[in-house]
Amino acid sequence: MGWTMSSKKHKKKQHSTAASAPAGAPVAEAPASRGIASRIAGIAAHAGAPAPVARRFFAYLIDWYVGALCSAVPISLVAAKLTGDITNQYLVDFPSPYGLIAGAGALLCAFLYYIAIPLLVWPGQTPGKRLCGIRIELADGGPVDFPHLALRQIVGVVILEGVIANASGIWHQMATIVTGINIVHPLMYVGFAITAVSCGMILIRKDHRCLHDFIGGTRVALVEKGEPAA
Numbered sequence: 157m158g159w160t161m162s163s164k165k166h167k168k169k170q171h172s173t174a175a176s177a178p179a180g181a182p183v184a185e186a187p188a189s190r191g192i193a194s195r196i197a198g199i200a201a202h203a204g205a206p207a208p209v210a211r212r213f214f215a216y217l218i219d220w221y222v223g224a225l226c227s228a229v230p231i232s233l234v235a236a237k238l239t240g241d242i243t244n245q246y247l248v249d250f251p252s253p254y255g256l257i258a259g260a261g262a263l264l265c266a267f268l269y270y271i272a273i274p275l276l277v278w279p280g281q282t283p284g285k286r287l288c289g290i291r292i293e294l295a296d297g298g299p300v301d302f303p304h305l306a307l308r309q310i311v312g313v314v315i316l317e318g319v320i321a322n323a324s325g326i327w328h329q330m331a332t333i334v335t336g337i338n339i340v341h342p343l344m345y346v347g348f349a350i351t352a353v354s355c356g357m358i359l360i361r362k363d364h365r366c367l368h369d370f371i372g373g374t375r376v377a378l379v380e381k382g383e384p385a386a
Contacts, residue, residue, distance in 0.1 A: 308372025318347025
């Protein structure tokens with residue numbers, strides 16, 4: 157009986173405590189819930205519409221040209237040192253070890269252009285994408301980070317697709333120097349085939365995601381008017 161009375165008093169105390177709270181008072185959220193909610197809100201605010209195909213194409217043309225110029229600088233310097241002429245930039249023709257040295261410098265310049273700039277200067281944007289008002293994002297709309305960008309740009313663009321960036325031809329030539337087997341043309345033809353599939357994905361899919369977007373877990377989005385580009 158004593159236990160029953162104690163239990164009733166405990167329940168009555170709980171009821172009076174709950175009743176003392178003002179009606180309509182906000183219920184406190186757990187910190188974890190607030191963190192998830194703010195993450196979702198941040199992604200929604202950051203995400204833009206898929207970038208139009210035309211903008212992606214013009215951004216690619218700009219980046220291909222400017223990126224190739226950047227990569228050509230170390231090769232030109234080595235060629236000028238060796239022969240006094242910068243017109244021959246075929247690394248396989250350079251005497252050892254200058255082909256590998258020039259190639260390493262060229263790949264470093266490509267890394268700075270395609271990865272360092274979108275990470276450190278203009279988030280998600282190469283110079284071409286910035287000029288065209290588009291940017292690389294994570295597939296869920298969040299800001300892109302180094303692991304995803306490296307997968308996209310190095311594995312997807314340079315290694316697998318293999319023909320849409322000047323850096324692809326450079327590593328093909330370096331691999332030929334190291335192995336002694338001319339793999340430049342075979343890899344180029346394979347790259348053309350894979351790139352054709354990737355371009356078809358851009359045209360067919362509503363979100364315009366291509367092969368290297370799926371490899372990197374990214375997408376290319378339109379920067380909305382009035383939104384800061386970086």
